[in-house]
């Protein structure tokens with residue numbers, strides 16, 4: 001990878017096959033998969049390289065499904081984060097004080113873990129390290145696009161500092177607010193959950209044994225996720241009205257509130273990261289393609305973290321788009337052609353809608369204390385727990401093994 005510093009005056013255009021906007025986990029994965037297959041890629045990222053290479057903790061412990069791990073491995077990313085990834089061996093789902101529960105045990109579907117927990121900053125660091133090792137990638141950072149020009153043969157970005165980038169295909173991987181999506185005139189549908197996700201890491205006395213806990217409380221789901229070095233990640237959903245006061249508590253008060261939700265099974269607990277709070281909403285781009293443009297990751301969709309699927313779905317986008325591009329490029333054809341974009345759009349639309357609907361439905365079903373609903377969902381959990389075939393199906397879903405999977409998610413070569 002070469003890093004292009006800003007220039008003081010306009011310079012000659014950089015011409016590549018694909019321009020990716022955003023060097024987050026999804027944009028970096030697209031770039032790494034494409035460059036690994038010999039394509040030339042420019043990555044346009046707004047943040048300073050120093051921040052990209054050494055990101056601070058954002059408190060997020062990300063659950064990576066088995067199929068997503070395979071895609072990261074195919075791009076040479078997984079080996080850079082594997083030591084910091086804790087396998088999820090079991091998942092236990094409980095509802096308030098109900099004695100009924102659901103228990104997923106990885107041995108019921110094979111010998112691979114159900115997934116892994118990795119801190120977001122580790123994923124980001126691994127992404128940048130991988131891009132740096134790929135000769136086909138030029139990272140332009142810090143850089144922002146002032147103007148896009150889309151034409152029949154390609155697209156041109158005029159950067160704020162005068163640099164120009166020309167590409168056959170533009171990939172918008174610039175997050176939920178996606179200026180690239182907005183500049184292309186693509187609207188979003190969005191609603192606010194009026195909930196916030198409070199996240200932090202804790203260190204504890206007793207081992208977690210690789211068990212992830214999802215506990216449904218009236219304010220929303222509360223998750224305890226196993227991390228390396230006897231730590232766990234907390235994802236604590238609260239109403240947005242209550243969250244700021246919880247985050248602002250003293251460490252002692254915060255830990256006492258936490259203990260009232262976790263119980264005592266982890267022994268003595270202390271905070272091992274700062275606390276962060278994220279307002280939660282659902283959003284979906286009205287289209288995920290336009291001529292010469294594809295949307296991936298949070299630029300295309302944003303969902304509730306209830307099932308830990310946001311990045312996993314973004315990884316599916318990256319894998320599907322890379323496959324569509326690489327397949328035509330191997331035939332010597334245009335990597336940004338309408339055929340590529342149509343294949344990508346068709347492939348991802350349904351899967352994304354299903355996941356958005358599932359996370360939204362789960363959150364609505366479980367974030368309340370209406371007695372008949374509670375009874376119905378508790379009986380549902382207990383019923384699934386007693387039906388091995390149904391349970392295996394749900395586990396395979398959580399592992400990202402269901403659906404029309406791109407090759408790298410099936411563990412095959414791109």
Ligand SMILES: Cc1cc2nc3c(=O)[nH]c(=O)nc-3n(C[C@H](O)[C@H](O)[C@H](O)COP(=O)(O)OP(=O)(O)OC[C@H]3O[C@@H](n4cnc5c(N)ncnc54)[C@H](O)[C@@H]3O)c2cc1C
Nearest residue numbers: 022024025026046063174175197297298308309310311312
């Ligand atoms: C509390 C919480 C818990 C979560 N837990 C999970 C989980 O367990 N599992 C899971 O799969 N997902 C989880 N997610 C979702 C996951 O974090 C996101 O889906 C994922 O980070 C999206 O990655 P991305 O690369 O699409 O976007 P981002 O990570 O937002 O990256 C976007 C990049 O674009 C850059 N950028 C922005 N604007 C510009 C611009 N104008 N020009 C150039 N660059 C720009 C940014 O600097 C950034 O580098 C969670 C989310 C939250 C809030």
